[in-house]
Amino acid sequence: MSDQIRLKKGLDLPISGAALAEVTARVTPDLVAVKPTDFRGMVPRLLVKEGDSVMAGTPLFADKKNPGMVFCSPVSGTVDAVVRGDKRKLLAVRIKADGRGEAVRFDVPKIASLDKEGMTELLLRSGLWPCLKQRPFGTVADPAAEPKAIFISGMNTAPLGPDPEFALKDDFAALQAGVDALGKLTRGGVHLSLAARSFAGGELHKLTGVVFHQFEGPHPAGNVGVQINHISPINKGEVVWTVDLHLVAVIGRFFLKGVYDTRRIITVAGPAAVKPSYVEVPAGVCMSSLASYFEQGNVRVVSGDVLSGEAVGRDGFLGFYHNQVSVLQEGDYYEMFGWINPFRSKKFSVSRAYPAFLRRKKYDMDTNENGGERPFLMNDVYNKVLPMDIYPLYLFKACLAGDPDKMEQLGIYEVIEEDVALCEYVCPSKVEIQNIIRGGIELMMKEM
C-alpha cells in the first residue's frame, strides 16, 4: 500500500501520570465555551446575545471574512456570558448547559450524492467546517481554496495523549462516513498516517477510500505537519488541509445522525492528575466539570498536551481541537545547586550532561523553567528533535529578524507551533521558540 517511513529524530517525553485505558466518566457539563481564539485567522462576528437560548448546532458567531462559516454551540442551554478582552476582542461565548441535549436537526443527504460545492456548503452551514485546518500556518481552512490533499494523523505521539485506537473504538462507522465526506473536498485524496502497530489488522486500517501511510518513531512523528513533510511537502503557493482524527468522527456522526455532536473521548492525565484516565466530554467543556481529576494545590491545568497546549486554569475551557487535558504542579520553587548536582535524579534531561539517559523511569515533571533565558548558544540540539528537512535555528532567527523572504526559503510554510514544541523543550537557553514561530506566522499572514 505505502512504504513505511521511519523517523529517528524526536523525543518521547518520559512524563508520569499516563492515562489508564478506561473511560471513567461521561461528562454532562454545566458550562461550556466556544473560544474564537482557537481558530487562527478568523475574525468573529457575534450572532447571539446574553440570555439567548441555544441548541447544539446553533450558530454563535460567524467569520467576518466568510459570513457563511459559522461556529456552533456544542450543547443546548442559554448564552451565559460573552467574554471580551482588550479592545473588545471576543474571547469566548459561554453557554450554561441545560442538560437536555437538544440539537438542531439537519436534513442530511447521502454523501455520495454531494459534489464539492454541496459538501462545502453543508459543512459550512452545520458548523463543522472549522474542523478543517489549513497549512501553511494552521488557519481554519479557506472554503475557496483548492487543497492539494487532505491529511489526517491516525497516530498520537504527544505526551500523555489518547490512543486513537482506544478513544475511537466505538466510532469506526462515523470515521468511515467522515473520510468519505472529506474525500469529496479534494482531488488529491485523503491521506491517513498510522503507526506500525495500527497497520495490518488494526481497526483504523480497515477504513476505505483513504491513502494509508505508515510512520514509526518518537514524537513528533504523530504530528500531521511532520507527516506531510515526508509524504508531500508543502511548497510556496500550495495549500493542504488537515483534520484531527477525533474531528473526522464528529463530521461522520453528523452524516450518520444529522446532528452537531462534538463529544470526544479525551485523556485527563499528568503528574498532578488524580486517577489519570479517559473521559468523554463535548468540545469546550469547562474544567470545573473535571475538578475531581485534579490534585489540590498550585496546579496548572493545560488544555492540550504539555508541549503545545494552552494553560487554561481550573475554570478554563477545553479547546476546540484539543483531545487531552494535562495536569502539572507549578514549579515555582528554588532548587539549591540544581545545576551543579551531578545526578539530579528527580529531573529529566535529554542532554547527556545529566545521567538521566541511564535511567528508565517516568518523571513527575513540573513547570519550572530550570534555568534563565539566554541567547541561542548550542546549535545542534534543535535538529535532533525536528524530523524535517529544515534548519530550525536558521528558521527561528529569520522569524526573529522578521524577514519574510528568508522565512519562506527556510520552510515557514511547513511548520506550526506544535512541530517545534520539542525544540523549545530541549533548548538549554530557554528561548520561547513557539512564540517566535507564532510571531513569524503572524507576520507572514499579514504580508500575504
Place this chain on the structure above:
Amino acid sequence: MAKNFFDKIRPTFSEGGKLSWLHSSFDAFETFFFVPNRVTRKGGTHVKDCVDLKRLLIIVVLAMVPALLFGIWNLGEQHSIVFGLGWGFWQKVWYGFVKIIPLYLISYIVGLGIEFASAQMKGHEVSEGYLVSGFIIPLIVPVDVPWWMLAIAVAFAVIIGKEVFGGTGMNIWNPALLARAFLFFSYPSKMSGDSIWVGGLSKALAGGTPWKGGEVVDALSGATPLSHASLDGLSAAGTSAWNLFLGNIPGAVGETSVIAILIGALILICTGVASWKIMCSSVLGALFVGWLGTVGGVTDIPCWEQLLMGGFAFGTVFMATDPVTSAQTETGKWIYGFLIGALCITVRLFNPGYPEGMMLAILLMNTFAPLIDHYVVSANINRRLKRAKTV
C-alpha cells in the same frame, strides 16, 4: 540558610530598592546557588528540560581540569629541569600553583567584571559564557606573561571580541583565542621565542639572578619541541613522541599533555556538549596535510606526530568546538573542522618563523564559518525551490 539570606537582601536589589541598579549582579549570584523559581510561560511548552547553559558550560570547564592539573605539575617540572633543582612532586605542584593562580585571578576579575558591568548597563542577566573563556585563557598564554598585558588582552577580547557584537552567543571569534592573538600581535617579544614557555627562564636569561646561584642547565631546552622540530625534525628537538603524548615538555600550561586533553575530549563527547564531528574532521584535516607534507618532501615529521605537537590537540578539542563561533550546521561542521586541521598544519609546514598554526587556523575559520553555513543552508533552500518546480 543561604535561601534566607537571598530572600532578605532581594528587596534591596529589586525595583525600587536602594541597589536596584545592581539587579543583574544579584541575579547572577542568586541563580548560581539556586535554580530560580521561574515557571514556564503561557503559550509555550509547559515543561522544560532540566539542562541549562550553566550545566553545559561547567562540563566544558570540568573537561579542561585534567589539562590544568597536569599543566600545574608540568610548570614545576620544567622549571626544575631547566634550573637543575631536582624538586620533588609537591614542590613542583606548588611552584605551578603559585604561578597559575594570579593568571586565573586576572582573567576572571577583569573578564567577569566587564561582563557584569555590561549586563548591568543593558539590564540583562549575566551570561555564563565567560566561565569557559576565562578558564581557557591562562591555559594558552605563556606562564610568565606580564599581568598587565594579560589584563589588557582579556579586556580586549571581552569588549571588542564579544560585547560590541551583543555579548555571549553573538561573537564571531573565540574570545580566548582573541586574547592570545592580541598578545601575540601586540607584544611579540613576550609571546614567541625559545624562553617564554618555562617559568622564570626569560627573566633568568635577561640577566636576573637565576635561582640561588644555580646555573641554567641548558638554555635551549626551554624551546618547545614544536619550534625545534619545525626546523630540525623531532629527534633533533630531543624529545620523543611519547613525551609529546604525555606532555612533560615545555609549552603553554594546558596544551602540552595530549593524554590530559584526550580525557577532556572523552568527557565532552560522552556528554555531547561539544561536537565530535568537528574534532574528528579537524584530525582528518591535519593528517591529510601532514601526509601531503611528507609525500611532498616538505617535512620529515610523520603526519600522526603533528597531532601531538603544539596547541593542535587543545585547540581542536576545546576551542574549535566552541558552539557559537564554529559552523552551525552539521555538514558545515565537517568542512569547518577539516579546514582548521588542514590550515594548522599548512602554517606549521610553511612558516618556520611562527610554527604554531592552531590559533590562526581557528580564528580564520571562525571568520569563515558563517560563509560555510551560508552555502549549506542555501543548498537546503535550493532543494525546497526545486521541489516546488518539479511538483
